[in-house]
Amino acid sequence: MKFQTLDNCIGTVLASDITDDNNRLILKSGIVLTEKIINRLRNFGIYCIGVEDPISQDIDVTQPVSNKTMIEAASIYTNQNSIDVDKAFSIAEKLVDEITCNNSAMSNGLQIIKVYDENTSLHSINVAILAIMFGYNLGLNITKLNNLAVGGLLHDIGKTKVPIEILNKTDKLTPEEFEEIKKHPQYGWDILSEDILMPATIKAIVYQHHENWDGTGYPRHLENYNVYELAAIVHICDVFDALISKRSYKSAFKYSDTIQYIQSQSGKMFSPYYTKYFFKFVPIFHTGTDVILSNNEKAIVVKNNLGDMTRPTVRLYNNMEEINLTQREDLSIIS
Numbered sequence: 001m002k003f004q005t006l007d008n009c010i011g012t013v014l015a016s017d018i019t020d021d022n023n024r025l026i027l028k029s030g031i032v033l034t035e036k037i038i039n040r041l042r043n044f045g046i047y048c049i050g051v052e053d054p055i056s057q058d059i060d061v062t063q064p065v066s067n068k069t070m071i072e073a074a075s076i077y078t079n080q081n082s083i084d085v086d087k088a089f090s091i092a093e094k095l096v097d098e099i100t101c102n103n104s105a106m107s108n109g110l111q112i113i114k115v116y117d118e119n120t121s122l123h124s125i126n127v128a129i130l131a132i133m134f135g136y137n138l139g140l141n142i143t144k145l146n147n148l149a150v151g152g153l154l155h156d157i158g159k160t161k162v163p164i165e166i167l168n169k170t171d172k173l174t175p176e177e178f179e180e181i182k183k184h185p186q187y188g189w190d191i192l193s194e195d196i197l198m199p200a201t202i203k204a205i206v207y208q209h210h211e212n213w214d215g216t217g218y219p220r221h222l223e224n225y226n227v228y229e230l231a232a233i234v235h236i237c238d239v240f241d242a243l244i245s246k247r248s249y250k251s252a253f254k255y256s257d258t259i260q261y262i263q264s265q266s267g268k269m270f271s272p273y274y275t276k277y278f279f280k281f282v283p284i285f286h287t288g289t290d291v292i293l294s295n296n297e298k299a300i301v302v303k304n305n306l307g308d309m310t311r312p313t314v315r316l317y318n319n320m321e322e323i324n325l326t327q328r329e330d331l332s333i334i335s
């Protein structure tokens, strides 16, 4: 089965049943996908599906998070001005449960990276999933994982207080507009502080998710270990997802450029510890997705390799040869 975005699915055959958030069948496997069907899936909040494909029949593309939970998670963000904070707590637990209880889904990697764009809510879900995967492999306990998930879902809640014209602006921001954007961690802290029962850990993630290891971040220019550990984890996941995704003001970075940029920020934006382990632990490629190698060959991801997630095992379209990229330093994934 090949795992791909809805953009490239017309004429392909659906490989597994799709259900909605009430477990009702939306589409049965075996159906040939038309533009009308694909639009219907988009309306349900589904962006990635498995399709039949001869080269990838034996590849397991189980997703770390079910479509049902993804749709539920998207419903936290009811509109541009408000976020259902209480619901974020219950969804966070579901995300942690699903991601940590299914080892094969975890090793299959991220299902949504590069797919969602122009959408703060879906970016936040991506960040939460990345952070849970990273935190789990770092050995964090369940309480911290749940906090990390809530923090990931809510990290940009302060943007609901930033004028929409600034958030949606596609031209370069003026210095004044940029200063306004930079207030969103403080706005987030203020919103969450209205609830006296809000855990300080969640508020700290939201408040500190733009602080850099070298003190050049904002709003308080915290340095090194003064940045709360869960905020530092959300920070690196946030930047990774922002780079790899398409936005109104930029195209998506290639994988190779994103990896190189994150690594170059070790000891600058990010702690050397988290930078070192991010690509060892976080499965940034989903099995069953197409990639382009540095020799321009087209391949499909067969299996992630824990210890170096930038170098999965891939299968060449050209001759079906399988290559474990951890054993081929001369080759890498470009995009």
Ligand SMILES: [Fe+2]
Binding pocket: 155, 156, 184, 209, 210
């Ligand atoms: Fe932010």
